[in-house]
Amino acid sequence: MCATCGCGHTHAHEVITLEQKVLAKNDELAALNRTFLEMNEITAINLMSSPGAGKTTLLERTIRELSGKIAVIEGDQETQLDAERIRSTGCPVVQINTGAGCHLDAAMLRDAIDRLQPERRALLFVENVGNLVCPALFDLGERGRVVVISVTEGTDKPLKYPYMFAAADLVVVNKVDLMPYVDFDLGACRAHVASVNPKAEVLALSATRGDNLNSWYDWLAAA
Amino acid sequence: MCATCGCGHTHAHEVITLEQKVLAKNDELAALNRTFLEMNEITAINLMSSPGAGKTTLLERTIRELSGKIAVIEGDQETQLDAERIRSTGCPVVQINTGAGCHLDAAMLRDAIDRLQPERRALLFVENVGNLVCPALFDLGERGRVVVISVTEGTDKPLKYPYMFAAADLVVVNKVDLMPYVDFDLGACRAHVASVNPKAEVLALSATRGDNLNSWYDWLAAA
Numbered sequence: 001m002c003a004t005c006g007c008g009h010t011h012a013h014e015v016i017t018l019e020q021k022v023l024a025k026n027d028e029l030a031a032l033n034r035t036f037l038e039m040n041e042i043t044a045i046n047l048m049s050s051p052g053a054g055k056t057t058l059l060e061r062t063i064r065e066l067s068g069k070i071a072v073i074e075g076d077q078e079t080q081l082d083a084e085r086i087r088s089t090g091c092p093v094v095q096i097n098t099g100a101g102c103h104l105d106a107a108m109l110r111d112a113i114d115r116l117q118p119e120r121r122a123l124l125f126v127e128n129v130g131n132l133v134c135p136a137l138f139d140l141g142e143r144g145r146v147v148v149i150s151v152t153e154g155t156d157k158p159l160k161y162p163y164m165f166a167a168a169d170l171v172v173v174n175k176v177d178l179m180p181y182v183d184f185d186l187g188a189c190r191a192h193v194a195s196v197n198p199k200a201e202v203l204a205l206s207a208t209r210g211d212n213l214n215s216w217y218d219w220l221a222a223a
Numbered sequence: 224m225c226a227t228c229g230c231g232h233t234h235a236h237e238v239i240t241l242e243q244k245v246l247a248k249n250d251e252l253a254a255l256n257r258t259f260l261e262m263n264e265i266t267a268i269n270l271m272s273s274p275g276a277g278k279t280t281l282l283e284r285t286i287r288e289l290s291g292k293i294a295v296i297e298g299d300q301e302t303q304l305d306a307e308r309i310r311s312t313g314c315p316v317v318q319i320n321t322g323a324g325c326h327l328d329a330a331m332l333r334d335a336i337d338r339l340q341p342e343r344r345a346l347l348f349v350e351n352v353g354n355l356v357c358p359a360l361f362d363l364g365e366r367g368r369v370v371v372i373s374v375t376e377g378t379d380k381p382l383k384y385p386y387m388f389a390a391a392d393l394v395v396v397n398k399v400d401l402m403p404y405v406d407f408d409l410g411a412c413r414a415h416v417a418s419v420n421p422k423a424e425v426l427a428l429s430a431t432r433g434d435n436l437n438s439w440y441d442w443l444a445a446a
Contacts, residue, residue: 018241050273051355051384052376076383077356100386102325102356130383131356132274133300133325152375152401153275160299160353161274163323175375181404 026138029106033113033141037124043223044124046140048164049148050157051130054174056082058148058207058216059125063089066217071118073126075104082127092116103135104128123220132157136164144223150175151184158192165196170219173204176211249361252329256336256364260347266446267347269363271387272371273380274353277397279305281371281430281439282348286312289440294341296349298327305350315339326358327351346443355380359387367446373398374407381415388419393442396427399434 037044047055056074063070063086072093074082083095094116096108109126118124126142128135147168149157152175158165165171171193173186190202203219205212260267270278279297286293286309295316297305306318317339319331332349341347349365351358355372370391372380375398381388388394394416396409413425426442428435 015241015245018238022238050275050353050376051380052273052373078385079379079382081379081383100360102354129356130273131325131354133352133354134357137323150275150375152373152398153273156302156304157274159302160304162301178375178401178404181401 023137026106029110030139030141033106033109035141036113037141037143040118041121042118042124043122043144043220044126044140044142045144045146045220045223046126046128046135046142047146047148048128048132048135048168049130050132050150050153053130053148053150053153054207055127055130055148056085058172058174059127060085060089061207061210061213062125062216062220063091065213066123066220069119069122071116071122071124073109073112073116073124075108075127075129077101077129092118098129102129102131102133103138104140105138106140109140132161132164136167144169146170146172148172148174149189151179151186152182154183155185155189156192158189158196162196165193165200168193168197168200169223171200171202172216173202174207176204177206177209246360249329252333253362253364256329256333258364259336260364260366263341264344265341265347266345266367266443267349267363267365268367268369268443268446269349269351269358269365270369270371271351271355271358271391272353273355273373273376276353276371276373276376277430278350278353278371279308281395281397282350283308283312284430284433284436285348285439285443286314288436289346289443292342292345294339294345294347296332296335296339296347298331298350298352300324300352315341321352325352325354325356326361327363328361329363332363355384355387359390367392369393369395371395371397372412374402374409375405377406378408378412379415381412381419385419388416388423391416391420391423392446394423394425395439396425397430399427400429400432 072086074095080095083093086093094112145168203215272278295309297318303318306316309316317335368391426438
């Protein structure tokens with residue numbers, strides 16, 4: 001029944017009220033995660049993107065090239081494929097499968113942290129479900145939010161998916177090795193990011209070829 | 224308050240119940256759309272993909288190369304950018320902006336059809352919000368469902384986002400012009416699609432360079 005008026009139908013108001021409650025509950029749990037992570041000096045980075053933008057490839061290379069304690073939590077609707085890729089680097093990893101779900105939430109992160117038991121002072125990467133829409137709304141308690149886009153996706157994505165870019169601390173423009181073969185305008189993309197989020201940094205790099213990864217490592221060190 | 228037990232908290236059960244109601248209501252409206260479209264002999268094709276897979280580029284080329292009555296409904300969180308691209312081909316188009324929403328639903332399609340007034344016997348393309356997760360759950364009343372992926376997104380997407388591929392009548396593998404520059408295995412991708420949806424056809428093409436578009440046009444003619 002409708003929680004608002006008691007009738008038998010679902011109203012938009014009921015949906016909106018429930019969504020607000022879900023987000024409020026998530027924010028409470030995210031605050032607990034944030035406190036736990038800060039007490040243990042764990043730097044958690046929430047990596048978000050469309051499917052196939054190169055999050056896992058960026059993580060594989062980062063783990064191989066950075067010294068220090070790193071741990072990873074992988075989010076996907078199905079499969080252990082990304083966790084297997086991370087595990088083959090020797091890095092501790094836990095996979096979350098969301099089933100029909102479209103994003104990670106703070107409760108899922110808490111459960112994954114319980115399973116992973118990351119070390120004190122670790123750098124903890126959380127690779128969200130590939131989705132440029134829904135993960136933007138769910139705080140996980142992370143220290144930093146990184147949105148990865150690839151040059152093959154086109155220049156206009158920050159304007160068309162503004163909620164995600166507005167929530168980002170850093171925008172990584174990946175696959176610059178493919179720039180010669182696609183129609184992508186990095187200057188215009190930077191301007192689009194700035195128009196929805198003037199505070200976000202933008203780094204253009206290639207996780208496969210290695211262009212400009214030092215800037216990414218510098219950003220992580222300062223996070 | 225909780226619709227299930229009357230307490231002040233949100234329970235998973237409440238969320239699930241409401242989601243079921245939302246989907247049931249959507250299915251009712253989708254059935255009405257389907258009846259309307261069939262009565263008017265309009266062939267509606269729901270195009271779904273990650274952001275930047277090339278849906279709009281495929282539509283631009285299709286409109287230019289196909290004769291006959293075509294109309295387009297564009298879905299994006301924000302901007303009129305895609306509608307402007309379609310309008311510049313001379314094709315009737317309406318843009319839906321979903322705001323924070325992650326998918327089109329049957330009610331949005333009905334409203335857009337009211338605004339667009341597509342001709343009898345038209346081919347009506349509905350370009351969904353770029354999202355490989357949520358649009359899979361929402362029937363719009365369409366005749367056919369097409370999922371577009373690009374070779375830059377990697378081979379494993381049908382396994383990692385099985386709900387979307389399970390719902391597809393056709394999977395278009397776009398951007399085959401970029402095959403020499405990326406690590407993509409078309410045979411493995413076909414096998415992954417077949418593993419989650421044995422009935423789905425798979426067409427590999429390039430909307431920018433024009434490879435294999437005749438197969439796409441043949442599929443549309445038979446839809």
